[in-house]
Every structure is written in structure tokens, then in C-alpha cells.
Amino acid sequence: MKIRAQVGMVMNLDKCIGCHTCSVTCKNVWTNRPGTEYVWFNNVETKPGRGYPRDYEDQERWNGGWKLDGKGRLQLKAGGRLKRLASIFWNPNLPTLDDYYEPWTYDYEHLISAPAGDTQPAARPKSLVTGEDLDLQWGPNWDDDLAASKVSATGDPNRRELEDKVKIEFEKAFMMYLPRICEHCINPSCVASCPSGAMYKREEDGIVLVDQEACRSWRFCVSGCPYKKVYFNWNTGKAEKCNFCYPRIEAGLPTVCSETCVGRLRHVGIVLIDTDRVEAAASVPNEHDLLDAQLDLMLDPDDPEVREQALRDGIAPDWLEAARRSPVYAMCKRWRIALPLHPEYRTMPMVWYVPPLSPVESLVDERGGELDPDRLFATVDELRIPVEYLAGFLAAGDPEPVRRSLSRLAAMRRFMRAANVDGRVDAQIARDVGMEPSEVEDMFQMVAIGDYDDRYVIPRRHGEDAPDPFGMQGTNGVDFAGCSVTGDASASTEDTLASPADAAAAARFDLREQLVHRNGGSDG
């Protein structure tokens, strides 16, 4: 047993209203630079829908993630290492910009500068890559809220086998929101795909990062990630990805997407992972066993043996305490209400989701919107969002984990309703779903109340273990050519204009300039 700490996140989809605040704040922090206009480390997609990039979940097409080879051994779905090197001149599995969207702005200047005429001037869309006019055919959240669903929702890869269940007719339509960031997988296929060894997991917290100085632009991480959460900066020729806001995490703060979430639906914490058994867990033959295999890797932080081994493996006592209080461990393993996104990719993702309890379709119709709480538990299968659909992306197609999760959520509502409205503690409600009343109360505190300190239990890094803190001065942050927003202002401007792409971007937008001034023009 070799124990490492691993950050994780749980998103409670019941609370997501699809406001995109997480996406916007993330973008303003991390990807508002030339080359990353199309990049959303955090995005929110409407389901059913085709996702971002379009149809990213269709691994028959993109060959992301892992598979088992003929002998049952774990192998990248795109093939072995030699095959990868053989396709280094042209990657057959790489999405193009059109699969994401070509980023654009509008020619607002024209609204003011257009000469007097018979018609109102229009602000035409201009590509942020080329500066040319753009005929908009697709964009970020083009299919938001089921817009264009005749085209988009019917293309949802999760839906293909559920034709009769997933209705697009207006009366029976359903939708939900799925916010996505990098999964910071325990078994990341992007890291295994990188020929230059530029991608790595941090030993301390499992955050998956790209070493910008070691990246050689081979772009196999982009195609290797089945969630398509590694992006290619077309301006610098380097891969970039969600870094779990590691500067904040190291300071004990939640990620920007979590902090700014209006619905307060994100929970961040650490879990203790037995890294010796990762390969075995990711290699279980039956996809339906992957969930339990991954839960099995998450060690019980209250187990004295685990605590002893963790201390031996260099995990600090305050981190052990954080693991004990972890909302991620509680929701994933203790209560089993959170589920991983596409476990069948065998990457052992660490961003999990509490499935949404949608209205019960038949009861809504019969009783004019009044729900009978006593029937809720029995009618999980009548929910407007079919259990099978949720299972398609949260449980490798196995409906049982989804049923268990939804039943427990429904039981929690009944239990608390009985306690708060009728004033009676009905232990049977909890036991029906295999829980103790105290557990249901704890779960209610976490899921329904969700105090800040319950949602985020993030131990600070131990800075004292750095060998040379002075040497680290100026080495962190996004502060180099093509990325600088706070560095030497004059040098940045020169760099910007040195490259034609940058020059075009600067002329159109001059975002960096604005940011430099906003930051007081500091010359780092």
C-alpha cells in the first residue's frame, strides 16, 4: 500500500441552473489570451446535447481514454506507443478548431465609424484567429437550453441507444446541465499519451499539469484525453489545461469555478488513494465494476492502519484531518450519492456528480404539479430524466448506482420533511435506502445546507518543505512570452507585435494592454 493524497470535486447537479458563472470566471482568470480564445477549462453543457468539443463523448471516433487489449491489459484506446510515434506527423484523432468553434468578436467599431446611410450599421462577427468575417455555424453553447435541439440533442452520443426514452417532443423534453472541468484522473490517459513527458501528476495532491517548458507540441494529450479537457494553444503551440487553480488550492482556497458558483453546488476536498492498486483497478474486465474498483482505491481516513501508512508515506497530519472531513470522500464513498463521469474510459476521474432529481413525470401530469413525497422514492424510474440516460454517462450504462443515488436523495427529502414538517424522525425511511438516520442528517447538512466550510475542506500546502523558497521567486504563474499579463509591460507589447497572429489579435482586442493597465502596469 502506497498512499497519496488526491484532490477531487463533487458537483451536485440538482443545484446547477446553467448560469455559466463558473465558465466566465474561469476564462477571465486562465484563458483570456491570444491562442486560447476557444479554450474553456470549465464549460457547462446542456444535456441532451453534443457537448464541447462537439461529440467528444464518441470514443469510437476520437479514441480517447483506455481500453483493455486482447489479453485484458490496459492500453490507450488510440493504440500502443509505437503506433503513436508513427502518427506523430499527423494525429488521426485530433479534433480541429471547428469541432470546438472558431472564436469571434464583433466589429463594434463599425457601429460608430460607419458613414451615414439608409440602414443601421451592423456589427459583423470577426474571427479572433484570422480577423476575417465569420459565417457563424457553431459556437460555445450553441445548443444551450436545447436550442437547435433537432440538430444538437439528437446527436448526443449518450442518447443513441435510448431513442424511445429520450424524447425531443416539447411536452416530454427534459434537460439538465453538466459543468465540466479537467477530471484530474488517477489514471490519466493524457499523461500516458504525452511523448515528451511534459505532463505529470503532482505527488502531493494529484493535480495533472502540463510543463510548458517541456511540451514539444506533439498534441497527443489533446486526443488522448477522452473528456477533451487538454487544449492546444494555437498561438504558442503548447498544450494547456485546467490546473485545478493550484495556486489557490495550495493556499487552502477552493478553485475559482467553485468559489464563484452561484448555486454553491461544488464540493472540493481530498481523498487518500492507494496508488499501488491503480492499474489493477482500472483493468477490471467488466465496465460496471469500475465504479466499485475506484471507490476501493479511496481509503477510509478513519482506519488506523490507513492513517499510520499515510503518515509513513509523508502525508502531514493536517492533511489526514482534511481527508477525514472531506466532502468528496463523504459523497462518493460514505453515502454513495456521487458518481464519476464516464467511468468506462478507465481513467479513474476525480470530478464526480450527484445526479439530478428531476420531476416525476407521471405524477406531475396527474396532480397538476403537486408531488406526493411518499411516492417519490418508489418512482425513481418515473423521473423525467430517464435513469438509463444518466447511467449512460455517470455509470458506464449501469442503472443501479444511479437508482441508489437518486433513492437516497429522495429519501433524504422525505426524511427531513417528516422531521421538519411533521416533527417525527422516521428511521425507516433512512433504513429503506441502507442508511442510518444520523447519516441522512449529515448528508442533508452537506447537500442541502452546504456551508462554505463543509463544501471546501482544503489543506494548505506545506511550503516549509520547499528546498529553496528564494529560488522560486518569480517562477510561478502565467508569466512568460505569449502569456504575460502582469510582466514587463513594454516587453509584452513588443512580443505581441512580433508575431503576425499576435499583432492581429492585439489590434482587434488589445486585451493584454487593458489588463496590464488594470494591474497598475507593474513591471515584474
Next chain:
Amino acid sequence: MSQGSLLLFGVLPYAAIAVFIVGTWWRYRTDQYGWGARSTQLLESRVLRFASNVFHLGVLAAIGGHVLGILVPQSWTEAVGLSDSAYHVIAVIGGVSAGTAVCVGFAALLYRRIRYSRVRVTTTRADVVVFALLALGIISGMLATLTNLGDSVNYRESVGPWFRNLLIFNPSPESMTGENVSFIFQLHVTLVWFLYAFWPFSRLVHVWSIPVDYLRRSPILYRTRTSRTTRPPRPASAAARIDVGGQ
């Protein structure tokens, strides 16, 4: 031997090699961030599939041909029973096919870079220089091959020894002016030194990053948070100003 020949075939090679070595060392030391292939497949993939594969495979074949023709002495191939005429047949067939692949691939890459504005805007000044030098080297090399189908110039008795003598610091520029060298060979050799001299300052450095280590390393890599601090800190503002890979 004229002063000009001495300059072109005795001095220029060493100057180019010196710039190549020092430049590569300097760039590697100061510009890890700019060091890479700068792929544009994200922006355009369809034409690249043909162009990049044909070009790169053609270049690999051409490099192999140059090694066989220049680095391997004629006496060695004869020692293994390969007559000069047999060698020449192999060299012409291999050279013409590899050269054709390089030409076609290069033309396709050039077309793609000009035709697709998304790719065009990523083109740096260094890219323009590299494309020009590559074009000169490729065209002159192809002409040298095509004008020598009849084996009138035995470069294995002139260019080959001259190049090997350079490598052992015993330069013999007179080998390049004898009867076994035609103007087009002299031109090709001279032009390509400029490509080598510019190499370290362009995206061509990606050649030195062929990821052979990938074949034997562990699939999942871990690093400690502090591992990077063992490296001396990079002077951030200076690194930001280096304008080589195109930034």
C-alpha cells in the same frame, strides 16, 4: 584555388557548424518555452494529413540517402560488393523518389500555409526564413539529382571526401572545385549551410526532441511540487524578449 572557393568550402562550413552548435546550446538554455514543433493541425487537418506525412517521410528518406552517399566512403560500398554503377542506380531511384516526395510534400505544406488564413496567421518571421531556406535547399538538391542521372559527377569522389574531411578538421576545399563537381552541387552544398546556421533559431529544433524516451518510460509520471525549483530560475523578463521561435 581562389579565395572565393576557400571561403565557401573551407570557412563557411565551420562558421555554419559553429553557429549551429552554439545557437542550439543557447536556445536550449534560454528558450525551452519556444522549443517545439508548433503544430498547426488544430487549425487545419485535412491537407496536413497528406502534406506532413509525405514531406516528413520524404525528408527521412533523403537524410538516409545523404548518409549513404556522403558519409559512407565509396571504398566501403565496394568492399561489400556494390559496384559504382549499381550504387548509382540505387542512388538515382532512391534519390529521385525521396526528392519527389520532399518536393510534393513541401509544396503542399506551402500551399496550405498560404491558402488557409488560420495557418497563415500563425506564421512567424522565423518560419518565413526557414521556408525560404528549405525551398532553396530542396530545389537545388533536386536539380543536382536530376542533372546527374547519367553519373557525370561522381560526388562520392569529391563532395563525400570533402565533407568527411571537414568533420575530422582536415578541410580540403579543393575537393569541391575539381572535375567531379558541377555548379549545381556547389550551389546546393553552399545554400544548405545557411539552413544549418539558421536551424537553432527556428521551429526545426523539434527534430532534436524526437521522443525516443517515450518508448521505455512509465506511462503515468509523477513529480513533486518542489522538483522544478531545483533548476536555476529563469530570468523571466529576458526569456520573454527572446524572439526566436517566433514569439
